[in-house]
Amino acid sequence: MAKVIGLVNLHSDIELKGLTERRPVASVSFLGRYGIIDFVLSNFSNSQIDNVGILIKEKPRSLFKHMANGNAWNFNSKRGGVSLLYDEKYANNNMYNHDINNILENIAFIEKNKPDYIVIAPAHIITTMDYSEVVEAHRKSGADITMVYKKIKNADERFIGSDYLKVKNGVVEAIEKNKGNAKNRAISLETYVFSREALLKLLKEAQNVSAFFNLKDILSYALDEKKIDAYEFKGFADIIDSFESYYRVSLDFLNIEVSTQVFKTNWPIYTNTNDTPPTKYKKNAEVKNVFVANGAIIDGTVNNCIIGREVKIGKGAVVKNSIIFTGAEVKPGAVVENAVIDKDAIIQNKKEIKGTPEAPLYVKEGDKV
Structure with missing residues (x-):
């Protein structure tokens, strides 16, 4: 059985007005009792990926408090748990404080675990994705990298400013920005699968090309040289990339047709519990x-x-x-x-x-x- 580890990538430029003045997007409250990061962590847990690192960009205090000892997400502590990976070296330098430098600064997390595959996923895109299915598709494809996308029919209203993929015969040909000028797009869910060797090689290439390159940059740069497969995710996905979208997505969950796509009996969403009385x-x-x-x-x-x-x-x-x-x-x-x-x-x-x-x-x- 292949060994898989996960990385939650918090290196984004997303701000949610005053909500992220003192906290990262990942630890912003959602639906009254969750943190936004709970959804991606629950995906890893439900996918039987028990060793997860969190690539922290900034303002770590509230995230440390939310994570506590990391036991709330039902990870098998004998096989792993949650590791908080903070790039202290570049924390105060915006140009160098990106996901690639964070991984390199904490490369011992990968070296120690010696995974066959690594799944990297964001916190601000809410999905109920079974990463084990994506990993299996990646393994069978023989590709260097697999990128996950979702076909949407309202790209003129949602995911504005997000990346979308041009896909031909299951292979990514281009990565471009969604400017809202078309309804149908294959929106990137910023979720990637690498073999360990492919990721380490890509990180080295990024350093040689530009010290300022982040993961998105080097993936776009490498399209002509590497086979990057596209995996279509057909489940629920929505994005929190602004204060307005946070408000909209939150209230959308009051619609039972939306909430039941995420809160399912076979896919629990875990979070830290509090010892408080009933309402x-x-x-x-x-x-x-x-x-x-x-x-x-x-x-x-x-x-x-x-x-x-x-x-x-x-x-x-x-x-x-x-x-x-x-x-x-x-x-x-x-x-x-x-x-x-x-x-x-x-x-x-x-x-x-x-x-x-x-x-x-x-x-x-x-x-x-």
């Missing part, structure tokens, strides 16, 4: 179409929202189409619509907090409004 619904609570995490206390009207742990919604308060993070409080009589309220913020003096679906309003962590 308390008081006399005036009216709640409809809402994800509510443990420990919340609700005495107002909440509609089409995501409510995090230990959130308080006061008597007569109205909260619609909004995401409320852990420990935040909406005081009695306040109105919140189309907003993202970060951790421990309090809505008390400004009685109406309203954004729009296209431009949701953001309240920073700990602010009193």
Whole structure:
């Protein structure tokens, strides 16, 4: 049986407004109780890949806290677990702080484990992908590298700015940017499979070409020289690459047709659990179409929202189409619509907090409004 390890690649230029001011995208709260990284980690766990390294780019504190001892994701600790791989050497140098340098700085992770294959996947693209199937297709193909893509029919609206693949007879011929000028695209899911030898060779080639090359750069550069296979993924995939897309994707999960594609009995999504009491619904609570995490206390009207742990919604308060993070409080009589309220913020003096679906309003962590 082939030995496979995973790398979660957090080296992206994605910012989610104030949500990523002090934390990476990977540890941003999602659906009230998860971190965004939980989905890719659960994919590795469910794919029986038990040895996973996380390539951390920046702001590691909240990610360290979220990961704790790494046991929450059901990895077999006898065969591996989670390793946090931080490129401290280049952490404060944007041009050199990329995924290739991170892998090279932590090359002992690969050398120690001696894998046959390595799967590299991002955290900000949410999928329910069985990596073992991709690895098997890669093994049979004899290709140097396999890139995973998904055919979408609304590329003029979604995945704008993402890479898409030009594929012919199952082989990648070109990698280009989706500018939203066509509906049908084979969108790259930034998920790759390499043999150990192929990855190490590619890293060496990248160093010889440009010290500033990241993994995407060298893959595009190597297309003429290497056989890069394309693997079509047909399951759920969506992207969080902006504050607006975070808001949209989060609220999309309130639609049962979306959430049931991800939360399946045979594909659990793991996360750290918290020792908090059940949610308390008081006399005036009216709640409809809402994800509510443990420990919340609700005495107002909440509609089409995501409510995090230990959130308080006061008597007569109205909260619609909004995401409320852990420990935040909406005081009695306040109105919140189309907003993202970060951790421990309090809505008390400004009685109406309203954004729009296209431009949701953001309240920073700990602010009193």
